[in-house]
Each structure stands twice: as C-alpha cells, then as structure tokens.
Amino acid sequence: MSADSYDKYEGLNRLALDRAGQAEAFDAIGDRYDEAFPHKDGQVSSAAWLAGELPPGSRVLDVGCGTGLPTSHQLAEAGHRVVGIDLSHSMVKLAGDNVPGAEFHRLDVAELRNGSLGGPGSFDGITAYFTLLLLPRAEIPYALRMLHDLLRPGGVMALSMVEADVDDFTIPFLGNSIRVSGFLREDLRRVVRDAGFDIAGEDSYAYAPASTDVPPEIQLFLHLRRA
Numbered sequence: 001m002s003a004d005s006y007d008k009y010e011g012l013n014r015l016a017l018d019r020a021g022q023a024e025a026f027d028a029i030g031d032r033y034d035e036a037f038p039h040k041d042g043q044v045s046s047a048a049w050l051a052g053e054l055p056p057g058s059r060v061l062d063v064g065c066g067t068g069l070p071t072s073h074q075l076a077e078a079g080h081r082v083v084g085i086d087l088s089h090s091m092v093k094l095a096g097d098n099v100p101g102a103e104f105h106r107l108d109v110a111e112l113r114n115g116s117l118g119g120p121g122s123f124d125g126i127t128a129y130f131t132l133l134l135l136p137r138a139e140i141p142y143a144l145r146m147l148h149d150l151l152r153p154g155g156v157m158a159l160s161m162v163e164a165d166v167d168d169f170t171i172p173f174l175g176n177s178i179r180v181s182g183f184l185r186e187d188l189r190r191v192v193r194d195a196g197f198d199i200a201g202e203d204s205y206a207y208a209p210a211s212t213d214v215p216p217e218i219q220l221f222l223h224l225r226r227a
C-alpha cells in the first residue's frame with residue numbers, strides 16, 4: 001500500500017463499522033481480562049521503552065486501553081498525559097477507576113480519523129497493545145497509517161500483536177467469541193514499514209495465559225518511530 005492511501009480509509013467504512021460482538025465480548029470480560037493475562041513483562045518493558053523516549057508531560061494515546069492496567073497506569077506514573085480509548089464501555093469505566101489521572105473515551109479506533117482527539121501530529125507517543133488484532137486484516141494498514149499521521153514527526157509508537165496467519169477469524173475467548181487477525185512477523189514488519197514507520201526495535205515472547213480458555217501464543221512487540 002502506498003503512503004498516500006490513508007485518505008482511502010473511508011473506503012473501508014463497511015469493515016470499520018463491522019464490530020458486531022467485539023465490544024459486547026469485552027464488556028462481558030471486564031477485569032477477568034487482567035486475571036487471564038498476568039505477568040505482562042513484555043508489555044511493561046515495551047511501555048518503559050516508549051515512556052523513556054519521551055520527555056515528561058508528553059501526550060500519549062493508549063489505543064484499546066482495556067482496564068488501563070498495566071499500560072495507561074504505567075505511562076501516567078512516568079509523568080505523561082495519557083489519553084486512552086476503547087470500544088468497550090466496561091473497559092473505559094474500569095480504566096477510569098484504575099487510572100484517575102488519565103483521560104478515557106469510549107471510541108472505536110476508526111473514529112480517530114475524524115479528528116475526535118486531535119488532528120495530524122497531535123500525539124507524541126502511541127501504544128496499541130493487542131488491539132489492532134481485533135480489526136479485519138484489510139483494515140490494519142489503514143489504521144496504522146492513521147496512527148502514524150496522528151503522531152508528531154519523530155514521535156514513537158509501541159505495537160503488539162500475536163503472531164498468527166489469520167484474518168477475522170472467530171475464536172472462543174474467556175467464555176465469549178471474538179474475531180482476530182494477525183500476520184507472521186516478516187509480514188507485520190512490511191505492513192508497519194508501508195504505513196511509514198521505521199522499526200527501532202523488536203521483541204517476541206512465548207506467552208501462556210493463566211486461563212485454559214486461551215491457548216499459548218507468540219507475542220510480538222514492535223517499537224516504531226514516525227519516519
């Protein structure tokens with residue numbers, strides 16, 4: 001995809017609005033999510049990288065913030081101005097309770113293209129941990145390009161995904177069904193570079209969730225810079 005295709009996100013409206021069941025699943029899961037995924041060492045060290053790249057007081061967007069733990073909390077503790085968004089009402093409520101010093105909105109990531117939280121260049125940093133995997137695969141490059149444009153030049157983003165060659169694939173998840181997408185790591189690198197990012201670093205972890213309802217997974221963390 002070429003770098004100028006961001007303005008074609010509108011062409012994906014049909015997909016962007018097809019969120020059936022996704023918010024409902026996370027509404028029902030609530031803070032059971034944190035019980036099922038303890039010991040987020042990879043995520044904590046990734047957010048520490050991002051927090052350390054930015055001067056205190058930087059404006060940082062946490063996309064799909066979930067309960068706000070650990071990431072929004074960690075970024076706020078590091079002195080940043082955190083803005084979290086999530087599709088799920090329950091998650092936004094939990095995040096507000098868990099991180100009173102941050103600002104949270106119930107928003108679909110696709111709605112950010114309307115400038116709801118600011119225009120191009122309005123964030124110094126962005127985290128998106130295990131959120132873009134909930135989009136159809138065709139939408140992920142558009143979402144990445146939009147997030148790239150929301151960063152100021154030189155701004156940084158931390159992205160995590162589960163390594164998997166799947167597209168909008170329904171899986172059981174903590175007593176609910178969700179649809180997930182993924183890439184093999186070489187393809188993911190290509191997708192982020194095509195969206196305009198430089199890859200500053202990368203980590204991968206074999207992760208076994210605490211719940212038997214979620215299979216073991218390979219988690220990929222990419223540290224990105226707006227080129």
Ligand SMILES: C[S@@+](CC[C@H](N)C(=O)[O-])C[C@H]1O[C@@H](n2cnc3c(N)ncnc32)[C@H](O)[C@@H]1O
Nearest residue numbers: 026064065066086087088108109129130131134
């Ligand atoms: C797997 S959880 C990860 C939560 C958190 N980032 C973490 O790592 O602990 C994914 C989160 O993304 C949210 N989400 C799913 N689709 C979304 C969308 N289209 N826009 C914004 N948030 C979304 C879900 O409600 C859920 O809270």
